[in-house]
Amino acid sequence: MSYQVPRGTQDILPDQIHKWHALEDLIRQFCYVYDYKEIRTPIFEHTNVFKRGNDASDMVNKEMYTFTLENSSTSLTLRPEMTAGVVRSYVEHKLYGEADQPLKMYYVGPMCRHERPQKGRSRIFHQFGVEVIGAKHPLLDVETIALGWSFVSALGLKDMKVLINTLGDDASRDAYRAALKQHFAKDIDHMCADCKRRYEQNPLRILDCKVDKESAIMKTAPKMKDYLNEESKAYFEQVLAGLDALGIPYEIDDQLVRGLDYYTHTVFEVVSLNKEMGAQSTVFAGGRYDGMVKYFGGPQMSGIGWALGMERLILACEAEGIALGETESLDIYVLCLSPSVSVQALQIVSACRAAGYKSDMDYQERSFKAQFKTVDRKGVKAVILLGEDEVKANMVTIKRIADQKQVQVKQEEMISCLDGLFQEETTYDCKEGNCTCHHEE
RNA sequence: GCGGACGUGGUGAAGUGGUUAACACAACGGGUUGUGGUCCCGUCAUUCGAGGGUUCGAUCCCCUUCGUCCGCCCCA
Numbered sequence A: 001m002s003y004q005v006p007r008g009t010q011d012i013l014p015d016q017i018h019k020w021h022a023l024e025d026l027i028r029q030f031c032y033v034y035d036y037k038e039i040r041t042p043i044f045e046h047t048n049v050f051k052r053g054n055d056a057s058d059m060v061n062k063e064m065y066t067f068t069l070e071n072s073s074t075s076l077t078l079r080p081e082m083t084a085g086v087v088r089s090y091v092e093h094k095l096y097g098e099a100d101q102p103l104k105m106y107y108v109g110p111m112c113r114h115e116r117p118q119k120g121r122s123r124i125f126h127q128f129g130v131e132v133i134g135a136k137h138p139l140l141d142v143e144t145i146a147l148g149w150s151f152v153s154a155l156g157l158k159d160m161k162v163l164i165n166t167l168g169d170d171a172s173r174d175a176y177r178a179a180l181k182q183h184f185a186k187d188i189d190h191m192c193a194d195c196k197r198r199y200e201q202n203p204l205r206i207l208d209c210k211v212d213k214e215s216a217i218m219k220t221a222p223k224m225k226d227y228l229n230e231e232s233k234a235y236f237e238q239v240l241a242g243l244d245a246l247g248i249p250y251e252i253d254d255q256l257v258r259g260l261d262y263y264t265h266t267v268f269e270v271v272s273l274n275k276e277m278g279a280q281s282t283v284f285a286g287g288r289y290d291g292m293v294k295y296f297g298g299p300q301m302s303g304i305g306w307a308l309g310m311e312r313l314i315l316a317c318e319a320e321g322i323a324l325g326e327t328e329s330l331d332i333y334v335l336c337l338s339p340s341v342s343v344q345a346l347q348i349v350s351a352c353r354a355a356g357y358k359s360d361m362d363y364q365e366r367s368f369k370a371q372f373k374t375v376d377r378k379g380v381k382a383v384i385l386l387g388e389d390e391v392k393a394n395m396v397t398i399k400r401i402a403d404q405k406q407v408q409v410k411q412e413e414m415i416s417c418l419d420g421l422f423q424e425e426t427t428y429d430c431k432e433g434n435c436t437c438h439h440e441e
Numbered sequence B: 001g002c003g004g005a006c007g008u009g010g011u012g013a014a015g016u017g018g019u020u021a022a023c024a025c026a027a028c029g030g031g032u033u034g035u036g037g038u039c040c041c042g043u044c045a046u047u048c049g050a051g052g053g054u055u056c057g058a059u060c061c062c063c064u065u066c067g068u069c070c071g072c073c074c075c076a
Helices: A017-033 A058-062 A083-092 A138-155 A170-184 A193-201 A203-208 A230-245 A310-319 A339-354 A368-377 A388-393 A411-423
Strands: A044-046 A066-068 A075-078 A103-112 A124-133 A160-166 A264-272 A282-289 A303-309 A332-336 A359-361 A382-386 A395-400 A406-410
Touching: A017 A103, A017 A124, A017 A138, A017 A310, A044 A083, A083 A103, A083 A124, A083 A303, A124 A138, A124 A310, A138 A160, A138 A230, A138 A264, A138 A282, A138 A303, A138 A310, A160 A230, A170 A193, A170 A203, A193 A203, A230 A264, A264 A310, A282 A310, A303 A310, A332 A339, A332 A368, A339 A359, A339 A382, A339 A388, A339 A411, A382 A388, A382 A411, A388 A395, A395 A411, A406 A411
Parallel strands: A332 A359, A332 A382
Antiparallel strands: A044 A075, A066 A075, A103 A124, A124 A303, A160 A264, A264 A282, A282 A303, A382 A395, A395 A406
8 A cells, every 4th residue: 555656646547547548530531531650758858948038828837747867957848738748849840841841740649747637637637639730721620620620520529618718829819818917907906816926927818717706897808809900800700611511510708818928829629518517528629729830940831630538538428428449258168177277278279379369367276167257258259178088189178158058179270160150150049048149247 | 725524344334432343235155965046054353544643542632744625726
């Protein structure tokens, strides 16, 4: 009991891993047909990759795992998100010079944030995300949303909603920011401490405030849409038209500003409406960023991306009763009837494995009955019985569980016999209560 | 960082200031010595998250600590 995982982290145990494999397989399929390629960047970066000048977000200011090793002056940080690392890599390797732009990338991996753990919120969690860098077109915004939306739809999730908004370009945002500051100027003293901080650092995020949400000053606050210039407005309208064209339902939420400060134009959030999700209901979210590539020393190029919380996705699937991945089963189990033949049993298991059958045997010298229990529990399709009689005769006994068909064959013929048994039509009439097969509950 | 609830075997859980900590599931062994799933019998917590304190005596009361859950905050 003295050793345990650090707070807010968890082991993903073997009996849960099928969910992760199922999701990862589907992710690769989707990214393949969308022609997005995987990128892998380091799990830690120089701190200044994440901590950039004007960033006022909690994520970079309060929640980063930042460390400096002894005998070193280099400050490193465990990545709290992926976009910064991807953009850094894009610029560092001068990928903006590649022929095919935009570059379409995806990633899957762990992120670290020092937050208070809660349902759907851990200190190490996994994100699947996409980044499209090197071109700016509203239909690219639509494409990335479509990728995520079709992905969660393919899983069977139904209680999902797309919330979308625009922050406009820099000029629109500057104008809006000034208007907000003016609006809140005389009341900021009565507002919550967080809002006071936001007022100075990033007035847009005052709109995110839950404390003062119902106050009159909040309700009469100027709207972003009234400060959008023509170009920004047109951009947003094209995004919405693209979503309409693909039949993706959405809801415009003009309070949506997102927590990361690098966003421009399109921002969106896809949330689960299922009550079992708890307070952390955002499954994937992202937006466009116009300034990041230049910030990292590249040309003026735009990007768009989103990130999806894998743990939250699993929660959402569980909340909607969606099973991920197949339950484990075994093709063949070798039943060892006497410890004296265990070496021969191992040779037979090896032969089955070499032939491609998922196979196993007992290594605990357990009773015959106990070994058969394992057969039931693991959903074994065929059993090979091996006792002293078989070894003497150089035979094996093969029993197909589904219909209890049992044959004895020479060991040389074992694999071809198994091939036959597995290929043969095994669905047969099995009336309830009238047969001896095992029915799974 | 703030507020609240909780922590008993592999799992789900009952329980009480007093001698041996229910019950169920799972696991293992046996009845059935080479043919499983049902049934019956047996075994399985010197210990109640950890550390300290009060007490003749603590799983139960108090403190500390670690962790989980819920909400705030934040975000995927």
